[in-house]
Amino acid sequence: MLDVGRHPKINVLAYSEVVDFNGEIGNFNVKVRRKPRYIDASRCTACGACAEKCPTKVPNEFNFGFDDRKAIYKDYAQGIPSVFTIDPDHCKVILGGKCGVCQKVCQAKAVDYEQKESFVDLNVASVIVSTGYELFDATQIPEYGYGRMPNVISSLEMERLLSAGGPTRGHLSRPSVIYGEKRLKELPKLIKKAEKDQKEDQKQILEQEMKRIEEQVHKYHTAKKLAFIQCVGSRDFRFHKYCSNYCCMHSIKEAIIAREHEHETESYIFYMDLRTVGKGFEEYKVRGAEVSGLKYIRGRVAEILQDEEMNPVVYYEDTEKRQVVGMTFDMVILANACSPSKGIRNISELLGLELDENQFVRTSPNNPLDTNVPGIFSCGCAQGPLDIPESVAQASSAAARAAEVVMTEGLPIAV
Amino acid sequence: MKNSAQDDVRVGVFICDCGSNIAGYLEMKELVEFAKTLPNVAFVQENLYTCSEGGINEIKVAIPRENLNRVVVASCTPRTHEPLFMSACEEAGLNPYLFEMANIRDQCSWVHMREREAGTNRAKVQIAMAVAKAAKLRELNRIQLSLSHRAMVIGGGVAGMSAALALANMGYEVDLVEKRDRLGGILNDLNMILPTHEPPDKLVNNLVGRLQDHPKVAIHTGAVVTKTEGYVGNYVATIQHNDTENKIKCGAVIVAIGAQPLKPEGLYNYDGNKVITHIELESKLKLGDVQAKNISIIQCVGSRSKERTYCSRICCMTAVKNAILFKEASPDTKITIFYRDMQMYGVENEELFRKSKRLGVRYVTYDPDRPPRFDGESVSVYHLRMGRDMIVPTDLLVLSTPLVAQDDASEISTMLKVPINENGFFLEGHVKLKPLDFATDGVYLCGNARFPSTIREAISQGLGAASRAAGVLSKEALFTSGIVADINPDTCCGCLGCVAVCPYGAINFIENRGVCQVNKVLCKGCGGCAATCPSGSARLDGFSNQQIYAQIEQAMAV
Ligand SMILES: Cc1cc2nc3c(=O)[nH]c(=O)nc-3n(C[C@H](O)[C@H](O)[C@H](O)COP(=O)(O)OP(=O)(O)OC[C@H]3O[C@@H](n4cnc5c(N)ncnc54)[C@H](O)[C@@H]3O)c2cc1C
Ligand SMILES: Cc1cc2nc3c(=O)[nH]c(=O)nc-3n(C[C@H](O)[C@H](O)[C@H](O)COP(=O)(O)OP(=O)(O)OC[C@H]3O[C@@H](n4cnc5c(N)ncnc54)[C@H](O)[C@@H]3O)c2cc1C
Ligand code: SF4
Ligand code: SF4
Ligand code: SF4
Ligand code: SF4
Ligand code: SF4
Numbered sequence: 001m002l003d004v005g006r007h008p009k010i011n012v013l014a015y016s017e018v019v020d021f022n023g024e025i026g027n028f029n030v031k032v033r034r035k036p037r038y039i040d041a042s043r044c045t046a047c048g049a050c051a052e053k054c055p056t057k058v059p060n061e062f063n064f065g066f067d068d069r070k071a072i073y074k075d076y077a078q079g080i081p082s083v084f085t086i087d088p089d090h091c092k093v094i095l096g097g098k099c100g101v102c103q104k105v106c107q108a109k110a111v112d113y114e115q116k117e118s119f120v121d122l123n124v125a126s127v128i129v130s131t132g133y134e135l136f137d138a139t140q141i142p143e144y145g146y147g148r149m150p151n152v153i154s155s156l157e158m159e160r161l162l163s164a165g166g167p168t169r170g171h172l173s174r175p176s177v178i179y180g181e182k183r184l185k186e187l188p189k190l191i192k193k194a195e196k197d198q199k200e201d202q203k204q205i206l207e208q209e210m211k212r213i214e215e216q217v218h219k220y221h222t223a224k225k226l227a228f229i230q231c232v233g234s235r236d237f238r239f240h241k242y243c244s245n246y247c248c249m250h251s252i253k254e255a256i257i258a259r260e261h262e263h264e265t266e267s268y269i270f271y272m273d274l275r276t277v278g279k280g281f282e283e284y285k286v287r288g289a290e291v292s293g294l295k296y297i298r299g300r301v302a303e304i305l306q307d308e309e310m311n312p313v314v315y316y317e318d319t320e321k322r323q324v325v326g327m328t329f330d331m332v333i334l335a336n337a338c339s340p341s342k343g344i345r346n347i348s349e350l351l352g353l354e355l356d357e358n359q360f361v362r363t364s365p366n367n368p369l370d371t372n373v374p375g376i377f378s379c380g381c382a383q384g385p386l387d388i389p390e391s392v393a394q395a396s397s398a399a400a401r402a403a404e405v406v407m408t409e410g411l412p413i414a415v
Numbered sequence: 416m417k418n419s420a421q422d423d424v425r426v427g428v429f430i431c432d433c434g435s436n437i438a439g440y441l442e443m444k445e446l447v448e449f450a451k452t453l454p455n456v457a458f459v460q461e462n463l464y465t466c467s468e469g470g471i472n473e474i475k476v477a478i479p480r481e482n483l484n485r486v487v488v489a490s491c492t493p494r495t496h497e498p499l500f501m502s503a504c505e506e507a508g509l510n511p512y513l514f515e516m517a518n519i520r521d522q523c524s525w526v527h528m529r530e531r532e533a534g535t536n537r538a539k540v541q542i543a544m545a546v547a548k549a550a551k552l553r554e555l556n557r558i559q560l561s562l563s564h565r566a567m568v569i570g571g572g573v574a575g576m577s578a579a580l581a582l583a584n585m586g587y588e589v590d591l592v593e594k595r596d597r598l599g600g601i602l603n604d605l606n607m608i609l610p611t612h613e614p615p616d617k618l619v620n621n622l623v624g625r626l627q628d629h630p631k632v633a634i635h636t637g638a639v640v641t642k643t644e645g646y647v648g649n650y651v652a653t654i655q656h657n658d659t660e661n662k663i664k665c666g667a668v669i670v671a672i673g674a675q676p677l678k679p680e681g682l683y684n685y686d687g688n689k690v691i692t693h694i695e696l697e698s699k700l701k702l703g704d705v706q707a708k709n710i711s712i713i714q715c716v717g718s719r720s721k722e723r724t725y726c727s728r729i730c731c732m733t734a735v736k737n738a739i740l741f742k743e744a745s746p747d748t749k750i751t752i753f754y755r756d757m758q759m760y761g762v763e764n765e766e767l768f769r770k771s772k773r774l775g776v777r778y779v780t781y782d783p784d785r786p787p788r789f790d791g792e793s794v795s796v797y798h799l800r801m802g803r804d805m806i807v808p809t810d811l812l813v814l815s816t817p818l819v820a821q822d823d824a825s826e827i828s829t830m831l832k833v834p835i836n837e838n839g840f841f842l843e844g845h846v847k848l849k850p851l852d853f854a855t856d857g858v859y860l861c862g863n864a865r866f867p868s869t870i871r872e873a874i875s876q877g878l879g880a881a882s883r884a885a886g887v888l889s890k891e892a893l894f895t896s897g898i899v900a901d902i903n904p905d906t907c908c909g910c911l912g913c914v915a916v917c918p919y920g921a922i923n924f925i926e927n928r929g930v931c932q933v934n935k936v937l938c939k940g941c942g943g944c945a946a947t948c949p950s951g952s953a954r955l956d957g958f959s960n961q962q963i964y965a966q967i968e969q970a971m972a973v
Contacts, residue, residue: 047434
């Protein structure tokens with residue numbers, strides 16, 4: 001990322017989208033809308049002084065709401081381009097109110113509340129579509145309880161929890177505890193208010209809640225017994241028929257990392273087939289069992305319920321023991337499928353691209369990077385689920401195809 | 416502070432506030448005053464943001480005005496900002512290697528946010544260390560080299576052919592060297608390809624035709640590369656064809672030598688007749704020479720085991736493919752696949768998997784601790800999911816064996832000085848981020864030589880390797896970094912310690928003189944050799960012992 005940001009021949013247009021497109025191979029005209037950041041990117045040094053002082057807190061979507069960010073923010077420290085952005089839906093000034101704190105503290109004079117969107121016209125010989133994927137929305141599978149039960153989380157939420165730079169600094173706190181701690185901060189104020197308003201009933205209810213949460217938080221701080229549920233939304237006729245390619249490996253990875261953080265962690269991975277087809281993957285899986293004590297259980301999970309202490313209980317058919325069993329966990333992590341990105345429809349219409357039946361950009365086995373439009377190529381998860389090494393390899397291939405365009409007018413590699 | 420000033424050295428120190436990131440937690444005025452007291456320091460300035468346009472300008476103006484011949488910036492991390500400050504020096508006419516950085520943000524203000532005094536003292540030490548080293552810096556130069564814009568691809572399978580064609584289409588001359596007498600690799604031995612449902616000849620002929628017609632491609636079939644000399648941009652390769660030897664120059668090399676299916680000698684009574692491998696099955700199918708009615712296929716024969724730990728990625732899809740082809744040709748053929756996990760990853764494979772089940776292919780999970788047995792008539796196995804033994808009459812047993820490294824992989828690895836892993840597959844520079852590069856510049860890899868792959872993946876990787884190679888070939892000249900190692904031939908004892916540690920294959924042993932020599936084009940300045948060399952002959956420019964001792968002295972002085 002750093003190399004991309006620094007390369008003299010790469011012009012990064014972040015926080016931007018393609019709004020108009022025409023032309024043909026060798027000569028495409030692209031109009032790009034640059035959304036206003038309300039920050040002069042050429043001045044901002046990403047020092048963060050503004051965010052420190054900004055009074056407006058917003059749930060941090062980058063960390064799935066596990067913590068808060070400010071109305072002036074940057075997703076994470078290493079992000080490229082290294083610039084802060086004002087969130088127009090929450091900044092007091094942009095919403096017409098009073099504040100202006102960030103402008104005052106910014107010594108680089110980068111804050112500009114008047115900034116408007118702008119448009120950039122590009123003329124390019126070829127285009128690469130690498131718009132990636134989206135996480136499958138697991139609320140579509142009600143029997144897994146995602147969205148209803150705090151301690152059933154998605155794979156990406158797990159990544160944030162495990163990240164040293166994440167909301168818990170890598171500590172595997174139970175989400176019920178994270179939310180509970182947040183609530184505990186609010187409760188004393190609410191109780192005081194109830195007291196002042198002489199609402200004795202309400203006060204009692206709040207006090208009970210406080211006591212209950214305190215116990216919860218105390219008792220279950222760290223999640224130590226974890227269940228990973230594979231193929232959530234993948235290999236499932238109701239949703240995606242395909243296999244999402246990388247989720248077996250990321251569950252194993254997450255389970256191994258969880259164990260590295262906390263030695264008492266016990267992880268169970270519920271799977272149909274463990275797909276360990278990459279270089280070193282099978283070895284990684286075996287090491288997961290031998291060194292990190294992961295338990296691999298062949299069986300599809302039927303249902304997840306929750307006991308009164310907010311522990312998820314996983315019901316599954318153990319196909320090797322041939323019986324339906326229930327097991328209680330501290331936390332359940334779903335291996336959400338790799339879904340096509342929602343924006344791909346819009347992009348494909350603008351560019352005239354064909355999508356396949358799954359809504360990924362259509363390519364073919366003999367011409368793995370070529371789309372139906374000569375001069376437009378696609379790589380990475382935009383054309384189907386792929387892990388990082390395959391995506392990176394494809395990115396180089398797409399670059400090769402784009403470079404060939406100049407010489408060959410985009411003849412496919414094999415017809 | 417022990418060391419005294421050197422006469423002609425004038426160090427300029429620029430101390431960055433980083434907005435409030437540094438200035439908010441450290442006593443900046445104290446740092447400025449402290450820097451002024453250091454030996455050789457001629458000028459000190461505090462900047463709000465040294466990296467901003469204004470800050471950079473202040474450096475550029477101060478160099479000539481204050482007659483500075485060394486620059487120190489005390490700010491953030493060199494990882495992100497060193498190149499910027501070095502080019503500021505260069506633009507002001509100062510050799511960029513006369514620059515040194517002190518990281519007083521990440522290592523001082525950030526980690527000592529609540530300890531103002533301690534953080535400030537720590538920053539003083541960092542600045543003193545940087546100034547002391549700066550005083551000892553010498554000018555270093557990047558050497559410019561010319562290069563050949565030609566490429567050589569070793570291996571003419573689908574991966575190598577795709578790479579060669581892409582490079583030629585980009586305008587580079589390519590030599591494609593294939594050991595067998597025809598291009599196409601393993602595809603020549605296959606019967607039918609899925610998911611395209613095409614005979615392999617179609618794809619092969621198409622690629623071969625385009626290569627043959629291409630004016631920029633020289634095809635050498637029945638040929639091998641026996642020797643390569645040189646380094647990125649300037650290789651000389653010897654290609655041997657029958658009794659003739661041919662020397663070619665090239666700037667980049669792509670390794671695409673593929674892999675070979677394992678012959679399962681001694682397993683399941685393998686005889687090449689009733690018990691065969693998939694590659695043998697495909698040859699038989701091509702000849703229309705299979706009559707079996709009860710076919711059993713066993714997965715993971717010789718793979719995912721103690722002696723061969725990896726999963727070979729493509730044998731599950733191959734088994735499913737052949738099962739589908741059988742079922743399509745004669746629906747009442749009974750086919751049973753004994754497996755551990757069906758590796759039908761992704762969109763296309765999973766689709767094939769479903770199709771095979773629709774066609775009635777039977778799948779039986781087995782436990783690797785209780786593998787299937789074959790007695791010549793039937794396969795018996797403990798069925799994991801049903802929890803009992805089962806017997807499957809079998810008149811043809813197909814073994815799904817993994818792809819294993821080519822026999823000459825290790826020779827090629829030695830010849831090009833690029834690594835192979837414990838299974839003999841070539842080892843990329845970084846498994847996630849550089850899948851098609853070797854750590855050594857100028858050599859790239861793709862296809863089954865890297866790891867078993869489908870045709871789609873092999874084509875994609877071939878194109879990708881071409882793109883990586885073009886990154887070198889498209890340069891007008893190559894530059895070495897200034898920070899490179901050097902070995903003193905007078906004291907080098909030829910122990911080869913440095914050769915063993917260099918991760919980039921940058922050190923050569925000069926046999927007739929019995930000493931080692933650094934190839935400055937390949938050297939990345941990691942310092943491994945300098946730290947290893949027992950006779951102190953290897954040293955790294957920009958990190959000499961004197962420079963580092965000067966820093967250590969300052970660190971110890973406080
Ligand atoms: C929980 C989890 C863990 C994983 N762990 C691993 C791992 O350990 N190892 C591994 O190899 N793989 C892992 N993967 C897989 C990995 O995430 C993917 O292989 C990789 O991100 C694919 O890269 P991509 O560039 O194709 O797509 P993405 O990463 O999705 O990037 C697409 C980019 O395009 C942008 N974009 C989308 N639409 C538009 C538009 N219309 N205009 C402009 N920009 C747009 C998006 O904002 C995004 O930045 C993991 C996946 C998940 C879900
Ligand atoms: C039984 C079987 C069935 C398969 N079926 C399918 C399928 O249906 N669909 C699919 O997508 N994939 C299939 N595959 C996988 C596919 O065949 C490979 O992915 C693909 O052929 C790999 O191409 P490659 O160029 O990397 O290697 P190869 O095809 O092995 O080519 C390597 C070439 O390098 C040459 N070589 C080796 N050493 C040297 C040397 N020292 N000097 C010069 N040349 C050298 C070899 O002679 C060979 O020509 C199948 C594989 C097998 C084994
Ligand atoms: S806007 Fe100003 S205060 Fe905020 S990060 Fe950028 S430079 Fe710093
Ligand atoms: S003006 Fe907006 S972004 Fe700036 S400090 Fe106030 S609320 Fe935060
Ligand atoms: S990679 Fe694994 S978890 Fe993901 S869909 Fe495929 S089989 Fe299921
Ligand atoms: S691809 Fe299938 S048969 Fe081949 S090693 Fe992997 S699991 Fe075994
Ligand atoms: S400094 Fe590192 S890269 Fe350079 S020759 Fe020595 S060991 Fe090799």
